[in-house]
Amino acid sequence: MRSLTIFAVEGVGEIRPGDVLADAIARAATAQGTPLEDGDCLVVTQKVVSKAEGRLVALDPDDATARRALIERESARVLRRRADLLITETHHGFVCANAGIDVSNVGIGTAALLPIDPDRSARRVRDGVRALHGIDVAVIISDTFGRAWRQGLTDVAIGVSGLAAIVDLKGTLDANGRALRVTEIAVADEVAGAADLVMGKARGIPAGVVRGLDEEWFRESTARELIRRPAEDLFR
Amino acid sequence: MRSLTIFAVEGVGEIRPGDVLADAIARAATAQGTPLEDGDCLVVTQKVVSKAEGRLVALDPDDATARRALIERESARVLRRRADLLITETHHGFVCANAGIDVSNVGIGTAALLPIDPDRSARRVRDGVRALHGIDVAVIISDTFGRAWRQGLTDVAIGVSGLAAIVDLKGTLDANGRALRVTEIAVADEVAGAADLVMGKARGIPAGVVRGLDEEWFRESTARELIRRPAEDLFR
Numbered sequence: 393m394r395s396l397t398i399f400a401v402e403g404v405g406e407i408r409p410g411d412v413l414a415d416a417i418a419r420a421a422t423a424q425g426t427p428l429e430d431g432d433c434l435v436v437t438q439k440v441v442s443k444a445e446g447r448l449v450a451l452d453p454d455d456a457t458a459r460r461a462l463i464e465r466e467s468a469r470v471l472r473r474r475a476d477l478l479i480t481e482t483h484h485g486f487v488c489a490n491a492g493i494d495v496s497n498v499g500i501g502t503a504a505l506l507p508i509d510p511d512r513s514a515r516r517v518r519d520g521v522r523a524l525h526g527i528d529v530a531v532i533i534s535d536t537f538g539r540a541w542r543q544g545l546t547d548v549a550i551g552v553s554g555l556a557a558i559v560d561l562k563g564t565l566d567a568n569g570r571a572l573r574v575t576e577i578a579v580a581d582e583v584a585g586a587a588d589l590v591m592g593k594a595r596g597i598p599a600g601v602v603r604g605l606d607e608e609w610f611r612e613s614t615a616r617e618l619i620r621r622p623a624e625d626l627f628r
Numbered sequence: 629m630r631s632l633t634i635f636a637v638e639g640v641g642e643i644r645p646g647d648v649l650a651d652a653i654a655r656a657a658t659a660q661g662t663p664l665e666d667g668d669c670l671v672v673t674q675k676v677v678s679k680a681e682g683r684l685v686a687l688d689p690d691d692a693t694a695r696r697a698l699i700e701r702e703s704a705r706v707l708r709r710r711a712d713l714l715i716t717e718t719h720h721g722f723v724c725a726n727a728g729i730d731v732s733n734v735g736i737g738t739a740a741l742l743p744i745d746p747d748r749s750a751r752r753v754r755d756g757v758r759a760l761h762g763i764d765v766a767v768i769i770s771d772t773f774g775r776a777w778r779q780g781l782t783d784v785a786i787g788v789s790g791l792a793a794i795v796d797l798k799g800t801l802d803a804n805g806r807a808l809r810v811t812e813i814a815v816a817d818e819v820a821g822a823a824d825l826v827m828g829k830a831r832g833i834p835a836g837v838v839r840g841l842d843e844e845w846f847r848e849s850t851a852r853e854l855i856r857r858p859a860e861d862l863f864r
Binding site for chain 1: 629630631632633634635636637638660662708710715722723730731732733734735736772775776777778779780781782783784793794797800802803804806808809812813814815817818819821822824825826827828829831832838841842853854855856861862863864
């Protein structure tokens with residue numbers, strides 16, 4: 393039967409602008425006795441990517457005007473406002489609260505912005521693990537987003553390299569030989585959410601490993617596949 | 629470090645109305661060499677629950693009018709229509725395509741409806757595993773739903789028993805001693821999505837096991853916690 397193992401990568405240490413994430417994470421995985429392996433999917437949180445890429449800005453936590461201006465600068469469109477919550481579409485096309493800007497697990501007076509190009513961030517980590525350690529992993533950059541209709545947040549993929557963001561089962565037959573109607577599975581989002589189950593936001597763990605994914609899912613891809621175009625979205 | 633193991637339960641065989649799902653799944657898990665254990669979270673797909681509970685109706689696949697009438701009967705409100713796609717709010721409060729009615733992996737000319745009370749379905753499986761096999765598991769009933777804003781579908785929880793649908797981190801401090809702003813994590817949805825990664829829709833595997841979840845998450849809960857009330861939903 394198919395099985396997966398998912399584990400957290402601890403002991404990565406504080407990441408600063410310019411640090412090579414691929415090396416820090418691969419070394420920490422080895423140090424805890426679970427070295428990365430070919431065919432792993434490495435899930436890296438947005439926060440640590442933003443730190444490594446220097447996507448940090450000063451933000452006075454009491455200055456609501458500055459905060460709103462920053463959110464609007466990082467957004468292509470504001471979709472909804474309620475009290476101090478803005479739901480916006482980022483320049484990447486992601487719909488999320490406050491343009492994905494977050495102040496937890498960064499220094500007081502600092503805010504972390506989303507990476508400029510999270511797919512490129514994912515590719516850089518993947519290429520780094522291969523170049524420095526000779527291991528072929530897929531990489532997902534994850535972030536914690538809310539949803540329409542449902543309470544609570546889940547981790548989703550904002551950057552992908554080496555794994556299908558979406559697996560399309562079109563043409564696949566069910567157990568009775570009938571074509572499946574539900575065909576596009578957002579595998580990268582399910583993997584990001586699965587890795588969140590071992591990371592824990594309070595502890596600030598920056599990465600997890602998902603081992604055992606279907607080898608047919610490993611292909612070139614980007615998180616842009618996960619973005620529904622506004623014109624095709626019935627709820628925007 | 630924290631780690632999870634996730635595996636599919638194969639060999640359950642065809643389920644018919646009146647079958648005791650708890651027993652069929654627990655026996656299949658044992659037969660494949662991975663018996664259920666205390667502290668496991670058993671994820672059971674909606675389809676097999678609907679079959680066991682006899683939530684099957686005749687539906688001529690070519691009769692669009694009958695199909696639409698069935699969807700409307702199973703819905704409290706139709707939110708959007710496009711071509712033959714209806715996004716509706718079910719009587720439970722779930723927002724999904726076609727009221728969750730599905731025709732794959734059931735006989736030709738038959739459609740599976742959502743369980744009447746998926747939380748009760750989850751509790752029944754949980755109680756059955758405990759009563760018949762003496763094992764204390766949490767149970768999630770999962771289904772495959774689309775999302776606003778994002779392409780592709782993911783598995784989410786429509787019924788929950790014995791596991792927190794949402795884990796609220798309110799009051800938890802980040803690594804710098806600052807209160808987390810993102811606090812409500814939809815753990816049951818992340819677990820449902822994780823289990824989908826080992827099941828595979830084409831093979832019609834009806835259950836998966838997630839082993840190693842944080843023991844603090846095991847508590848009484850229902851999937852109603854995951855339903856955002858329409859009045860609080862900015863996108864309905």
